[in-house]
Amino acid sequence: MTAKSSESRNAESFVVTIDGPAGVGKSTAARLLAKELGLLYLDTGATYRALAYAALRRGMHPIVDAKAIASLAKRFKLKFHYKQDGSLQVLLTGRDITTAIRTEEITEAAAQIAQHPDVRKAMVACQRRLAEEQGPGVVVEGRDTGSVVFPHAAFKFFLDADPAIRAERRQREMARMYGTQPPLVQVREQLNFRDRLDRHRRVGPLVKPDGASLIDTSHLTTEEVVRQMVEVVRRSSAH
């Protein structure tokens, strides 16, 4: 855990980061933790997905057209809107693309465009702007939020879990989202593919940030994960 404790929480911006691989339970944990701490949450994966969506709509290729995608990222008009129930709405130049960015095609393209250094640079700027717009405090989740986007965050968490368990969770999530359940081997392959890209890229790879608290979520419910995080935050506030 990082040492920037109570004074940061009272300062203008209080940031908590949650990083980890796909299927580890980051999004739900981030949403619940934000609620618990009275903050909003920022899903940085959604920014890469939205950019992938915009690029594909323009006929760009996620691997080949790195330059054009980076240029698109720089003039990207992305907005996050939070509904009364706390759920996130992703708006691209005013258009609601919340559901459209959750397809398999976008999942794959987002992982590919996230490899390009210039794209990452523009997206980090976009994520910082979005965090600022959320108000004085935010829970941010992604792959490089504690290492690159907010290296001075007040608290950093890194979630990990057994790959077999992550694949089962992702399979259940896909069944909920699409109404069909792909075979487990296929889900594992997709996760491996994304893990490899995320862990081995040159810029902003998936790493446990310095000072982050590691939580293995393999055998924990989301509520238990969030309870551990809240304890870390409160313990530090007590000092």
Ligand code: C5P
């Ligand atoms: O988290 P989610 O699966 O929505 O992220 C979509 C893709 O965006 C990931 O596969 C990952 O490659 C990329 N990503 C990233 N850095 C982040 C968040 C997501 O590279 N901070």
